[in-house]
Amino acid sequence: MGQATEIQENVVERLRQEILAMQGLRVPLENELRDTGLGIINNAFPNQTFPVAATHEFISDNAQNGAASSGFMAALLRILMCKGSCLWVSTRCRIFPPALKAFGISPDQMIFIDARTSKDALWIIEEGLKCQTLAAVVGEVQELGFTESRRLQLAVETSRVTGLIHRYGSLPTNVTCVSRWRITPVASIGEPTIPGVGFPGWNVELLKIRNGKPGRWQVAWNPDGFKVVQQPKVIEHLPARKTG
Amino acid sequence: MIVHSASIEAINKDIHPGMVVADATATLPALKVYNYKEGVCEKLLAELADWAFRFTPVIAVEAPDRLLMDISGCPHLWGGEEQYLADVVAKLKQRGYHANAAIADTIGAAWAAVCYGRPGQIIPPGGQQTALSSWPPAALRLSPLILDRMHRLGFYKIGSFINMPGTVLRRRFGQQLLTRIGQALGTMPEQLTSVLPAVIFQERLPCLEPIRTRTGIDIALKTLLEALSKRLLKESKGLRKAIFKGYRLDGNIQQIDIGTNRPVRNVAHLLQLFSQKIETIRPALGIELFILEAPVVEDLSAQQESLWTALGDSDANTELSNLLDRIAGKVGSAAIRRYLPAEHYWPERSMKISHSISEKPDTLWRVDRPRPICLLEQPEKIEVTVPVPDYPPMLFIYKGLIHKVKKQTGLNVLNANGGWISKRRSGITTALKTNRVRGIGYSGRVNMTKETLNGIYMDFLHDSYEAV
Known part of the structure; x- marks a missing residue:
């Protein structure tokens, strides 16, 4: 009896993997398995691993949230960028490169590209995602349509480069990105007795994750990596939406 | 045996080239005599010309004892023509040569000034005629026959005949005189035959038939690129810039150009770069001649080429460079930026733009204080309130909203040059006292960043504040 259940579970597990593969979410290769240091947030992802060969969408509606998203993306890039360089494509570049050092990234490994229009930016992001030697591509755009996001998804499926798309100031639309994050700033978390500004902190909302469990966490950043300081809260009011 | 040449010291003691050696040794018993070797002058001069490339790339040799240098665009690197000339002479002197040098607009005038002018003379632009007037006709590089005739006619100075009508001079002395005058004044052209001819990479x-189709242009471009690539490979070069020109039947020239981030001679990659722009060519009635030029080339060793498809770090760099080339072709190379640290306190100057993807930082990035991750494009005005002068602000007003400062890190005031200054003396402190900062240098900048509950994290006077 117990054996039969086990076999059934194996079959279910195998089928699940097949479905994920069909949806463009392959099982991570052995050499791609690296812990982004997100701790319990990893449980929200399919296969309990941050999807590397995928595009992630970050949305922000004002400058503060935009800056917080940039910071969180930089923190994510720390692990990804051991592989190589990273492109930071933007139509309004405000990043102050020396600040990246605080997130463990060597700013000279980052190549910044200023695009004049969103169209140019998307072209560059797509070309960047096709380039296998890059570790990741960060794209800051205002608009991202379904077609464009589909093109980006197809690019990462072959090249297995990570894409982080930051959309600022526009309403969320249907896109094929594997996840949607909203990062908002929280006051720095530190010992109240120690003077000075502490380490950055974020309110991390994983609004959408394909085949995963969305949630909400409070995350702090210290020089060693992420530190999840608050237990996850499952986001309950999710619009029923088909995956994929 | 006769004297071929003599040192300055010997000439001062009345030993002149052309004297019989026996006479010379008789007048000056201490004279040292060396046998003249055929071709040694030319050899030395050629070596000297090679050495003189430090001063200018265009150098011509004029046997037996002259170097002609085209110094256009070079003297400013030495801080002016005087310094340039002095350096040339001083460097030659260090090598043991007695040299005289002169600068003029034309080869003829400079030649004359070296022989007959004062040491290190610089003839100002357009001043050739004035300078030449007082010198003898020999300064015009004329043949001995003409000089002899002039001497007999009593022309001891150039000034006495230079204004005569050309027809008269030609009848008396032949065309050579007119040519030489013209070359000295700059009215007639004279070319320098450089020791190192400029290499032009052009195909x-x-x-046969005018080309009007995209396919035709593609084939032409590919053919030219293959030919150019072969030549570049032979000379171990790679191109950094290429121009593709199409000469149209109606006389119009259509051209597109590309630039690369590092020397390249891979046809496939160059073709890809050009293909982004090929559609801008308008063949109209047809193109009858295609020209591919590489105006900027750099050294590219053969080993690099063979690693093209191999794995490894250089390959990764190649792929990345190719990507950046394509992006540069699309949005311009100015849009691609990579930063290296620079040792300055001022945030905008704490980094410098690097122009190559392989350049390594020569100093460390500063990590000693928090830095905002985003900067405003323009500094914006804030008003601050401080309880006591020199204290960190209690609150600041930004865009009409009051932000109370809850936490802050450090207080460092910088002067305009980025050096540390005493807080008490600065104008900025005064501004703090009056509770207003009106964008003095960096001080008015407010930065949005990564953290804070509902306010703005700012970098004010280089400090970090957290506001609620």
Whole structure:
């Protein structure tokens, strides 16, 4: 009896993997398995691993949230960028490169590209995602349509480069990105007795994750990596939406 | 045996080239005599010309004892023509040569000034005629026959005949005199035959039938690129810039150009770069001649080429460079930026733009204080309130909203040059006292960043504040 259940579970597990593969979410290769240091947030992802060969969408509606998203993306890039360089494509570049050092990234490994229009930016992001030697591509755009996001998804499926798309100031639309994050700033978390500004902190909302469990966490950043300081809260009011 | 040449010291003691050696040794018993070797002058001069490339790339040799240098665009690197000339002479002197040098607009005038002018003379632009007037006709590089005739006619100075009508001079002395005058004044052209001819990487493809189609242009470009690539490989070069020109039947020239981030001679990659722009060529009635030029080339060793498809770090760099080339072709190379640390306190100057993807930082990035991750494009005005002068602000007003400062890190005031200054003396402190900062240098900048509950994290006077 117990054996039969086990076999059934194996079959279910195998089928699940097949479905994920069909949806463009392959099982991570052995050499791609690296812990982004997100701790319990990893449980929200399919296969309990941050999807590397995928595009992630970050949305922000004002400058503060935009800056917080940039910071969180930089923190994510720390692990990804051991592989190589990273492109930071933007139509309004405000990043102050020396600040990246605080997130463990060597700013000279980052190549910044200023695009004049969103169209140019998307072209560059797509070309960047096709380039296998890059570790990741960060794209800051205002608009991202379904077609464009589909093109980006197809690019990462072959090249297995990570894409982080930051959309600022526009309403969320249907896109094929594997996840949607909203990062908002929280006051720095530190010992109240120690003077000075502490380490950055974020309110991390994983609004959408394909085949995963969305949630909400409070995350702090210290020089060693992420530190999840608050237990996850499952986001309950999710619009029923088909995956994929 | 006669004296071929003599040192300055010997000439001062009345030993002149052309004297019989026996007479010379008789007048000056201490004279040292060396046998003249055929061709040694030319050899030395050629070596000297090679050495003189530090001063200018265009150098011509004039046997037996002269170097002609085209110094256009070079003297400013030495801080002016005087310094340039002095350096040339001083460097030659260090090598043991007695040299005289002069600068003029034309080869003829400079030649004359070296022989007959004062040491280190610089003839100002357009001043050739004035300078030449007082010198003898020999300064014009004339043949001995003409000089002899002039001497007999009593022309001891150039000034006495230079204004005569050309026809008269030609009848008396022949065309050579007119040519030499013209060359000295700059009215007639004279070319320097440089020791090192400029290498031009250019390929031409004339077409039997005018080309009007995209396919035709593609084929022409590919043919030219293959030919150019072969030549570049032979000379171990790679191109950094290429121009593709199409000469149209109606006389119009259509051209597109590309630039690369590092020397390249891979046809496939160059073709890809050009293909982004090929559609801008308008063939109209047809193109009859294609020319591909590489105006900027750099050294590219053969080993690099063979690693093209191999794995490894250089390959990764190649792929990345190719990507950046394509992006540069699309949005311009100015849009691609990579930063290296620079040792300055001022945030905008704490980094410098690097122009190559392989350049390594020569100093460390500063990590000693928090830095905002985003900067405003323009500094914006804030008003601050401080309880006591020199204290960190209690609150600041930004865009009409009051932000109370809850936490802050450090207080460092910088002067305009980025050096540390005493807080008490600065104008900025005064501004703090009056509770207003009106964008003095960096001080008015407010930065949005990564953290804070509902306010703005700012970098004010280089400090970090957290506001609620």
